[in-house]
Amino acid sequence: MKKLKAVLEQGAVEASAPCRIDMGGTLDLSTFHLPLRHLGPCTFNAALDMRTSVRLHPHTRGMIKITSRGFDGLEVESSQASFSHPMGLIVAVAAYFQADGVHIQIDSASPPRSALGGSSVAAAALIWAFAKALNKTGQPMPGHRAVALLAHALEQSLAGVPCGIQDQLAAVYGGVNGWYWLAEPGGELFRRREVVAPDACPEFSRHLLVAYCGVPHVSKDINGSWVRDFLSGRQRAEWHQIAALSRQFIDAMAGRRYDEAVALMNRETDLRLTMTPEVLDEVGRPLAAVAREYGCAARFTGAGGGGCVWALGQPTQIQALRPAWEQILSSREEAKILDTQVDPIGIL
Numbered sequence: 503m504k505k506l507k508a509v510l511e512q513g514a515v516e517a518s519a520p521c522r523i524d525m526g527g528t529l530d531l532s533t534f535h536l537p538l539r540h541l542g543p544c545t546f547n548a549a550l551d552m553r554t555s556v557r558l559h560p561h562t563r564g565m566i567k568i569t570s571r572g573f574d575g576l577e578v579e580s581s582q583a584s585f586s587h588p589m590g591l592i593v594a595v596a597a598y599f600q601a602d603g604v605h606i607q608i609d610s611a612s613p614p615r616s617a618l619g620g621s622s623v624a625a626a627a628l629i630w631a632f633a634k635a636l637n638k639t640g641q642p643m644p645g646h647r648a649v650a651l652l653a654h655a656l657e658q659s660l661a662g663v664p665c666g667i668q669d670q671l672a673a674v675y676g677g678v679n680g681w682y683w684l685a686e687p688g689g690e691l692f693r694r695r696e697v698v699a700p701d702a703c704p705e706f707s708r709h710l711l712v713a714y715c716g717v718p719h720v721s722k723d724i725n726g727s728w729v730r731d732f733l734s735g736r737q738r739a740e741w742h743q744i745a746a747l748s749r750q751f752i753d754a755m756a757g758r759r760y761d762e763a764v765a766l767m768n769r770e771t772d773l774r775l776t777m778t779p780e781v782l783d784e785v786g787r788p789l790a791a792v793a794r795e796y797g798c799a800a801r802f803t804g805a806g807g808g809g810c811v812w813a814l815g816q817p818t819q820i821q822a823l824r825p826a827w828e829q830i831l832s833s834r835e836e837a838k839i840l841d842t843q844v845d846p847i848g849i850l
Contacts, residue, residue, distance in 0.1 A: 505639045507603045510560040515638075517556050517631035520549035520845040521610075521618035521711060522672035523803050523812045525767055526748030530666030533729050535683035536691060541745040543683045545668045546697065546752050549676040551845035552611040552621065556627040558635055559796070561605040568592050568606045570624075572614030572767075585660050591625050594656045599632040606819065615718030617802065617809025619669030625653040626673040628763075630849045638748065646848065649689075650674045663726055667692070669804075676848035678706060680752035700846035707843040708817040713827055714826045715785040716837030717808040724778055724805040731777070740773050747773075762815055767799035774806070781806030785837060788830050789813075796823040810840070 509515070522589050524539060524547040531534050535543040567577040568589050576589050580602045584592045592606060606628065612618045629649050637643050644652075650670040658665040668681055671692070678698035684690045698706045731737050747770045754763040771790065774781050781802050783788055789811045793800035798815030824839065831837040 506599070506601060506635055507563070507772060508627055509635045509638045510558055510604065512638075513637040515558045515631050517627045517634060517849060519623045519630070519673035519849045520551060520552045520553050520847070521612045521620060521626040521667060522547045522549050522621050523617075523618070523710070523810070524548075524668060525751055525770060525801055526744065527668060527804060528725065528728055528834075529745060529748060530681065530683060531664045531670040532685065533664045533730060536685050537784075538741065538745055539683075539685055541742060542749055543745045544748050544752060545681045545683070546679070546748065546755065547672045547681070547704075548678040548698075548710070549672045549845040550612075550618065550840075550842045552606055552618070552792070552840065552842050553845070554608065554623045554627050554673075556610070556611040556624065556631045557607040557609075558631050559605040559607065561603050563603040566593070566596055566601060566606070568596075568608070568717040570608035571819050572611060580661055589659055590660055591621055591629060592640040592659055595625050595628045595632070595653075598652075598656060599636070601632070603813075611729060612840075613714050613718075613810075615809065616714055617804035617806065619672060619804065622653060622669035623673040625657060626650065626670050629653055646674045649849065659783065665733065672848075673698060674848045677846045678703065678755075678844060680756070695752065695756070697752060698844070699838060703846045709814055709820060709822060710844070711813040711815075711820050711827065712803075712840045712842055713811050713813075713831055714836070714838055714840055715783060715811060716782065716831070717785075717787070717806055717820075724781060724807045728805075737777055740777055744773055745771055746754070760814070760816055763796070764799040767801055767814055768794060771799070771801045777805075781790075783808055783837060785834055786811045786832065787825055789827055792826050792830065796826065798823055 526545040529543040653670040654667040680695040682693040790800040
């Protein structure tokens with residue numbers, strides 16, 4: 503697109519979006535929330551200030567270049583770029599905008615494949631970056647909802663498995679929210695409930711602890727297992743319970759009833775472990791166990807299987823838990839407590 507390249511030749515365009523922690527994930531997949539619609543399925547998530555930044559630079563005409571920490575770079579002819587490449591989602595976003603002669607530079611503050619929604623966040627940020635660039639040519643900026651829906655549609659078109667939309671929503675809106683999956687035919691797909699006001703996010707951050715377990719996650723395998731079992735009719739009772747626990751958790755968090763929220767989160771984690779023990783690895787399991795010893799809850803992020811674990815509790819309990827977690831994490835290279843806070847802001 504000649505107009506886009508002309509804009510970038512005047513200066514790079516940048517956008518960024520936050521990653522997230524969550525509870526009640528998987529229910530954002532239509533495979534689950536459509537047949538469970540009568541149960542009011544919902545998902546809780548909180549955006550984190552470990553943002554993914556995307557910068558668009560001019561590049562050789564007819565070519566597209568993508569660089570990102572933790573992934574092999576890619577430089578190919580725009581018309582021949584593969585959607586099956588590890589950076590295929592980024593390629594697909596670029597193709598949607600007919601990008602040509604563009605260098606896409608991605609810089610994420612979160613560890614690669616840490617189950618914090620990284621690829622979805624990058625896609626949302628990239629859409630916003632392209633929109634900002636095209637806005638300089640007179641095109642209007644899209645709404646936040648439209649950005650999330652487009653990022654989700656592109657990801658699901660490539661994934662080969664059902665994809666949820668909670669990652670894109672957290673990236674676009676930021677903050678702490680409950681997402682209710684309405685799936686009304688011809689109507690609203692979801693409803694947002696603000697659980698923590700933006701000015702209260704610093705205080706809420708004192709109730710959280712987030713750790714990276716030192717190894718990347720592989721969510722496709724675990725999500726695939728959940729989908730196959732659900733479709734076959736197995737574990738329906740467990741998913742009914744997860745839907746109920748997620749609703750109750752959001753209500754408890756909105757009411758600042760943290761002790762109640764801790765109990766609900768631990769019950770949801772137990773259900774997931776019963777269904778798929780591999781959601782917590784050999785580092786995640788002791789992290790979750792010791793969290794309970796300190797009166798906190800702990801849960802994997804995303805679909806688990808590596809990546810991150812987060813804890814919820816009263817501030818004094820979280821402070822006491824930190825050194826215990828640091829001791830466990832010291833057993834694995836790269837594992838660490840993440841220096842992060844809740845981010846009240848979405849895409850920028």
